[in-house]
Each structure stands twice: as structure tokens, then as C-alpha cells.
Amino acid sequence: xxxxxxxxxxxxxxxxxxxxLKCNYSYSGSPELFWYVQYSRQRLQLLLRHISRESIKGFTxxxxxxxxxxxxxxxxxxxxxxxxxxxxxxxxxxxxxxxxTGTRLTIIP
Amino acid sequence: xxxxTQTPKHLVMGMTNKKxxxxxxxMGHRAMYWYKQKAKKPPELMFVYSYEKLSINESVPSRFSPxxxxxxxxxxxxxxxxxxxxALYLCASSxxxxxxxxxxxxxxxxxx
Numbered sequence: 001x002x003x004x005x006x007x008x009x010x011x012x013x014x015x016x017x018x019x020x021l022k023c024n025y026s027y028s029g030s031p032e033l034f035w036y037v038q039y040s041r042q043r044l045q046l047l048l049r050h051i052s053r054e055s056i057k058g059f060t061x062x063x064x065x066x067x068x069x070x071x072x073x074x075x076x077x078x079x080x081x082x083x084x085x086x087x088x089x090x091x092x093x094x095x096x097x098x099x100x101t102g103t104r105l106t107i108i109p
Numbered sequence: 110x111x112x113x114t115q116t117p118k119h120l121v122m123g124m125t126n127k128k129x130x131x132x133x134x135x136m137g138h139r140a141m142y143w144y145k146q147k148a149k150k151p152p153e154l155m156f157v158y159s160y161e162k163l164s165i166n167e168s169v170p171s172r173f174s175p176x177x178x179x180x181x182x183x184x185x186x187x188x189x190x191x192x193x194x195x196a197l198y199l200c201a202s203s204x205x206x207x208x209x210x211x212x213x214x215x216x217x218x219x220x221x
């Protein structure tokens with residue numbers, strides 16, 4: 001079974017402050033981890049996937065297999081970062097994408 | 110065209126109605142998906158099609174019937190739904206079943 005946990009339903013951060021959205025997972029095989037974002041009135045879109053190791057919109061995430069975590073970080077929050085963020089997992093070679101419950105991030109001006 | 114489109118945007122139906130949701134992509138993707146998203150919940154996978162063949166059915170009730178008539182089109186036929194089936198239905202596509210998924214805007218379904 002594969003499971004994704006996002007412990008914070010809501011997170012408020014001041015503009016310019018660092019942001020960290022937590023994600024922990026449970027999967028017995030090799031996982032592939034993703035962060036998806038949904039801005040207000042927009043469709044769900046991919047923000048990051050761990051295998052690409054890219055930084056998108058200033059966000060980074062590192063897969064920590066020892067702690068089974070894939071936390072999303074940004075050093076300086078911007079107002080346009082306010083959105084719903086979902087962490088998701090797929091087993092390598094597997095077709096099923098499992099989403100966490102999501103964290104609603106609000107950036108306070 | 111680099112987007113997944115879904116029609117209709119909104120649908121209201123009675124429990125005895127038959128209706129269909131439509132999803133289309135012209136990105137040459139060979140995998141397509143249906144997800145159900147209840148309010149304030151994450152998307153939950155319903156069906157996966159790979160090369161126009163059903164590869165995953167997540168134990169979805171038979172009142173939901175998917176169809177993939179060609180590589181660009183995915184339908185979800187609805188019959189005898191229950192009020193608890195009211196939700197946002199999302200379609201997604203990806204180049205293959207292990208590729209990045211691109212989501213449509215969803216169809217908001219209300220069952221009365």
C-alpha cells in the first residue's frame with residue numbers, strides 16, 4: 001500500500017519568510033514523489049518531481065529515504081505562492097498516483 | 110494544443126438520469142485518467158487507460174462506466190448516480206503511465 005501524509009491542513013507565512021510544507025510517505029518499494037499546486041480558480045498542475053531535481057518558482061524538495069519525507073521549501077515566500085499544495089507518490093513502474101490531503105498555504109502581505 | 114479539456118464545466122442530474130462527461134487532449138498522450146475529488150479532499154484515482162485499454166479500475170461502482178474511443182478522447186458515462194457521487198471529476202493525461210500527468214479543469218457534478 002502507498003500512503004502520503006501532509007500533517008498541516010493550513011499554513012500561514014509572512015511574505016519574505018521561509019516556507020516549508022511537510023510531506024511524509026509510506027511505500028515498500030522505490031517511490032517517485034511529486035508536488036502539485038492548485039492556484040485559485042486554476043487547474044491542478046505539477047510543481048516538482050524528485051527525479052528532475054529542478055527548482056521551480058524558487059521551490060525545492062529533497063527526497064529523504066531515511067526519514068521517508070519529501071518536504072517542499074522556499075527561502076522567501078511571495079504573495080503569489082498562496083495556493084493549495086498536494087504531495088503525491090507513485091511507485092516506480094506503477095501507474096497509480098496517490099495524493100496527500102493537501103496543505104493550503106496563505107502568504108500574509 | 111497543450112491542454113486537457115473537459116466538458117461540461119457543470120452538470121446537474123437526477124438519480125435516474127444518464128449523462129456523460131467528456132475529456133479531450135491533443136498532446137499525443139497515450140495514458141488518460143479519471144479522478145474524483147470531493148470538497149476539501151485530494152483527488153482519488155478512479156480509472157486509468159493506457160493505449161486505449163483500461164488498465165486500472167479502483168473498485169469504482171458500475172454506475173460509472175469509462176470509455177476510451179480513441180487516443181485523444183476519454184468519456185465517463187453516468188447512470189443511476191447517488192447524491193454522494195456529487196464531486197469534481199478530473200481528467201488527466203500523460204505521455205505514458207509513468208509520465209507527468211496534466212490535469213483538466215474538471216466537471217463539477219451535482220446529483221439531486
